[in-house]
Amino acid sequence: MIYFDNAATTAIKPKACYKAYQDAFLYYSGNPGRGSHKLAMSCAEVVYKSRVTLAEFFGTEPERIIFASNATHALNMAIKGAIEEKTTVITSNFEHNSVLRPLYRFRDEGRIDLEIIDYDYRDSESFCEEISQRIFCKQKKYAVVMTFTSNVCGINLPIKEIGEICRKNGALFIVDASQAAGHTDIKLDEYKIDILCSSGHKGLFGITGAGLMAINRSYNKRLSSLMEGGSGVDSRNERMPDELPESLEAGTLSVPAIMTMASGVGFINSVGIESINAQEKSLRRRICEGFSNINRLTLYAANADSSSIILFNVKGIECDDMALMLSEEGICTRSGLHCAPLAHRALGCNDGAVRVSIGYFNNICECDKLIKTVYDISKKGTAI
Amino acid sequence: MIDGTFFINLGSITYAYKAQRMLVDAGIKASIGKSTSKSGRMGCSYGINVQSSNRDTVFRMLTQNSIKYYV
Numbered sequence: 001m002i003y004f005d006n007a008a009t010t011a012i013k014p015k016a017c018y019k020a021y022q023d024a025f026l027y028y029s030g031n032p033g034r035g036s037h038k039l040a041m042s043c044a045e046v047v048y049k050s051r052v053t054l055a056e057f058f059g060t061e062p063e064r065i066i067f068a069s070n071a072t073h074a075l076n077m078a079i080k081g082a083i084e085e086k087t088t089v090i091t092s093n094f095e096h097n098s099v100l101r102p103l104y105r106f107r108d109e110g111r112i113d114l115e116i117i118d119y120d121y122r123d124s125e126s127f128c129e130e131i132s133q134r135i136f137c138k139q140k141k142y143a144v145v146m147t148f149t150s151n152v153c154g155i156n157l158p159i160k161e162i163g164e165i166c167r168k169n170g171a172l173f174i175v176d177a178s179q180a181a182g183h184t185d186i187k188l189d190e191y192k193i194d195i196l197c198s199s200g201h202k203g204l205f206g207i208t209g210a211g212l213m214a215i216n217r218s219y220n221k222r223l224s225s226l227m228e229g230g231s232g233v234d235s236r237n238e239r240m241p242d243e244l245p246e247s248l249e250a251g252t253l254s255v256p257a258i259m260t261m262a263s264g265v266g267f268i269n270s271v272g273i274e275s276i277n278a279q280e281k282s283l284r285r286r287i288c289e290g291f292s293n294i295n296r297l298t299l300y301a302a303n304a305d306s307s308s309i310i311l312f313n314v315k316g317i318e319c320d321d322m323a324l325m326l327s328e329e330g331i332c333t334r335s336g337l338h339c340a341p342l343a344h345r346a347l348g349c350n351d352g353a354v355r356v357s358i359g360y361f362n363n364i365c366e367c368d369k370l371i372k373t374v375y376d377i378s379k380k381g382t383a384i
Numbered sequence: 385m386i387d388g389t390f391f392i393n394l395g396s397i398t399y400a401y402k403a404q405r406m407l408v409d410a411g412i413k414a415s416i417g418k419s420t421s422k423s424g425r426m427g428c429s430y431g432i433n434v435q436s437s438n439r440d441t442v443f444r445m446l447t448q449n450s451i452k453y454y455v
Binding site: 244 | 395396397398399401402416417418426427428429430452
């Protein structure tokens with residue numbers, strides 16, 4: 001099997017993550033933060049160590065790492081917990097539904113005003129200028145919720161510039177880093193991000209069920225909880241405890257998810273995030289070059305600053321058929337709208353496209369096999 | 385209890401580990417402990433058993449590192 005669906009989840013993990021997964025079952029099967037026996041305490045310690053690893057990775061404090069079950073969960077916590085009523089929320093047309101749907105709901109309930117700004121990757125200056133112009137009224141509350149990297153085509157939005165605009169104007173800045181974490185070095189202060197949300201099972205190499213929210217040291221407003229329940233402390237309190245992270249983490253944490261995610265970050269640190277990024281970019285370039293020689297093949301946003309995602313269609317072949325035929329040849333890609341319909345509309349593929357998402361463990365041979373297979377399919381049409 | 389040992393209630397297990405690491409790094413013996421539901425503020429909580437003759441220094445270090453404690 002050749003796996004090119006790393007934007008959905010990384011199917012191949014570093015060896016250290018398999019070891020961490022095994023260790024979680026063998027040695028850390030207790031409940032962290034519940035009780036004081038040895039097993040519970042060793043679990044609590046390994047969870048804390050994981051918080052430290054992740055906090056250093058994103059440039060914050062361990063208690064400001066909030067574990068979640070995926071990026072959608074983390075984004076719901078951030079959006080519903082930090083955005084106040086009557087806020088004007090600005091977002092882009094490159095968002096995943098994990099950003100859009102919570103915002104649509106808030107808009108429909110009359111809690112927020114929602115403004116979706118079209119992003120053109122060839123002119124990010126105009127995009128920043130438009131956001132800057134919209135965040136002008138000092139009497140109004142503003143928030144920006146934006147993806148770091150598009151899950152559809154891999155373009156990077158101008159997060160640093162938007163962060164500056166938000167900080168200058170006192171606007172809350174929430175970033176969806178699901179496709180960037182593990183591919184790009186992200187420190188919250190450097191990008192002026194208030195709250196970062198990410199899955200932990202993609203570029204961070206955790207198991208499915210791993211996700212997190214990282215809160216900037218400078219963000220000191222209390223987030224209201226998305227869920228209430230057991231926290232292991234303050235049981236007589238009718239409300240969730242005051243302190244992070246327990247105030248936002250109701251219920252038992254997934255130790256295997258947390259341990260594998262932290263091991264993944266350990267691997268990234270050992271390899272170097274720049275090396276990972278360079279390798280993925282090199283493979284992406286190779287595939288783009290190969291694809292450019294295939295007649296009837298359209299590459300979307302091919303010239304954008306993208307590290308690991310390629311989006312394409314072949315004229316005359318439905319994207320779902322293409323993905324199915326690639327699957328029959330042992331190649332995993334993903335077709336359709338990728339839970340981000342506005343991005344597809346912006347790119348000119350309203351009916352969907354095929355996404356190839358590269359990971360660190362892909363290699364040149366796999367890229368060449370993909371190019372040849374797409375070439376063969378495109379020549380034969382649907383008759384293969 | 386060893387002479388010079390005292391318990392500091394820190395509320396959460398996360399802050400208990402954070403405080404323990406900080407004190408151990410500074411050469412002060414500290415171990416994690418769970419306070420009973422009777423002694424805890426609102427039920428169970430976690431804290432650290434600290435072995436030090438200088439309480440003031442320990443509390444000052446906690447404050448300097450924004451670690452809330454309950455006495």
